[in-house]
Amino acid sequence: MQELEVKLNDKHIKDAGYELKDRNAAKDSTQDKIQEVEEQLKEKKAELDKIINETGKEEKVLIEKSAEAKEKVDPRLLTAYERIRGSYHNGLAVVPIVRDSCGGCFNVIPPQRQSEIRQHKKIIVCEHCGRVLVDVDLHDKVKIDGK
Ligand SMILES: [Zn+2]
Secondary structure (H helix, E strand, O other): OHHHHHHHHHHHHHHHHHHHHHHHHHHHHHHHHHHHHHHHHHHHHHHHHHHHHHHHHHHHHHHHHHHHHHHOOOHHHHHHHHHHHHHOOOOOOEEEEEOOEEOOOOOEOOHHHHHHHHHOOOOEEOOOOOOEEEOHHHHHHHHHHOO
16 A cells, blocks of 8 residues: 555656656746847837937927927917817827818818818818818928928
8 A cells, every 4th residue: 555655656756857847848938038029129129219319309300390480370379279289189280171071080071161271361170179270282381391
C-alpha cells in the first residue's frame, strides 16, 4: 500500500516537472513578445514625437495668423464665432454647403437660403446647428488663401 503511494507521488512529481518545463517555455515566449512590443512602442513614440514637433511648428504659425485675422473682425461676430467653435467637437464654426446640405450637421438648406448665402451680402447661419454657412467656392478660396 505504501509502495503504491510512493509510486503515485513519483508520478505527481514527474508531471509537475513537465508542467514546470511547459510554463517556463511559455514564460520565455511571453518575455520575447513583451520585448518585441516594447521595441515597437519605442519606435512609434519616436515617430509621434517627430509628428508633434512638426505640427507644433505649423500650429504656432496658424495661431499667429488667427490672431492677425481676429483683429480685422467685428468683436460681436468674433464672440459668436468662438462660441460656435467651442460648442462642436470638430471645432468647425464655418462650413460649406455640401450637396445642398449644411457641411456641419448635414441638414438640407432650402434653395432660397442657398442663393442668399451665395450672394455674400450677410452672414447666414444654419438654422439647425448655428454654424456659419458659406458656399463651396468661398470656402475653398479662404482655405487656399489662408495657407
Ligand atoms: Zn447645420
